[in-house]
Amino acid sequence: MTSTGKIYKSKIGLEIAIPLALVIGGTWILLTFQEPYWVGTVILMPVVLFIVYMFNYTHYTITQEHLIVRGGFLVHLKIEVKRIRIIRETNNPLSSPANSLDRLAIIYNENSSVLISPKDKHGFISDLLALNSEIEVVYRKKKA
DSSP states (O other): OOOEEEEEEOOOOOOHHOOOHHHHHHHHHHHHTTSSSTTTHHHHHHHHHHHHHHHHHHEEOOOOOOOEEEETTTEEEEEEEGGEEEEEEEEOOSSSSSSSEEEEEEETTTTTTEEEEEESHHHHHHHHHHOOOOOOEEEOOOOO
16 A cells, blocks of 8 residues: 555446446437437537546545545545444445445444445455454355
8 A cells, every 4th residue: 555545446337337328328319319419419418428527536545544435526535444343245226436336335433334336345345454453344145
């Protein structure tokens, strides 16, 4: 880990990317049948740029003292590593700074939590455990 921390990119799940692509693509096709034809593209371009931005700028940084959760310009959360109590694997679909439903619930302080989806979950968990060995890790049960 560098002095600025180790950055973990968010995993991009097909379960989120495909429906978004279908909705945006379908809407664009429908709007291209309306005159003037270029209006659909102009309307959807900011939406597409926003989604691409969010997919590229959702990441998690582990420093010596903090877990920093970034979800583009919308989310900037700084959590003290020593305050993290539990890391739990989950598929919870609640809105969060995570680009996949393959998520980790980070439970900290008394009742605070955030859902994230680091691409390298095991490396992410190992780095946090190296800084705070008191963290309880709860893995999903594998189906037989």
